[in-house]
Amino acid sequence: MEKVIITAAVVGAEITKEDTPYLPTTPDEIAIDVEKAAKAGAAIVHLHVRDKEGRPTQDKKIFEETIKKIRERVDIIIQVSTGGAVGMTPEERIQPVTLNPEMATLTTGTVNFGDEVFLNKPEDIRSFAKELKKYGVRAEFEIFDVGMIFNAMRLVNEGLVEGHLHFDFVMGVPGGIPATAKHLLHLIDHLPKGATWSVAGIGRHQLPMAMLALPLGGHVRVGLEDNIYYKKGVLAKSNSELVARVVRLAEELGREVATPKEARKILGLTS
């Protein structure tokens, strides 16, 4: 089986330091945390940033500073978020793509997000896809429900997304697809041939979904963006702790963990 790519979603837009003191929020904190996660086995960092007050922002300068600090410390594939936070405008959200990161997320549909709405209009999805193409940034489709796979394929059929196709199933968001084995198999079933996939289980679903992905040949996303607990009632003390657990599970199941270089090959990021 292919080596497993572990993505560390280290910050996100929703969790605060009040929720967990272990959340990195400044560029320095994020860079230190990413280095630890990379050393633990993460090949990709899914990156959000925060302003000085710790609020989510898509500010290009803060992304630039954070990416620079990460790159000074460690080699890891940088995947910027274009999702940002609920309520941000498309213009705000797309900013980090202009920094030419290797990857960026691309959510291909609107989804209820708890009591809020994560809005992704068809026209905005197309315009995001065009920007990614323009800057040579590889998309990771963020799939919050099964219809979003078909929306992604429309972009491919329209020529707006080219090259290797990689999907991340975000499962267990209240309003999105529930995090169950049956739903995971259903999502995998609808992928185009040759595509790769990872799964990000939200909250208490993070560990079981990661465990399911490993024998199924999928890749895994973990991190404080999606889940702040190591186990019930016990906060994870760092993103690296969550990554290290997946590495141990992968080893037990006979799946080797991909380095960033190997992940680039799997994802077609290198020629």
Ligand code: KMH
């Ligand atoms: N914060 C969520 C509303 C992404 O990064 O692309 C969107 C999100 C997805 O986190």
Ligand code: ZN
């Ligand atoms: Zn995100």
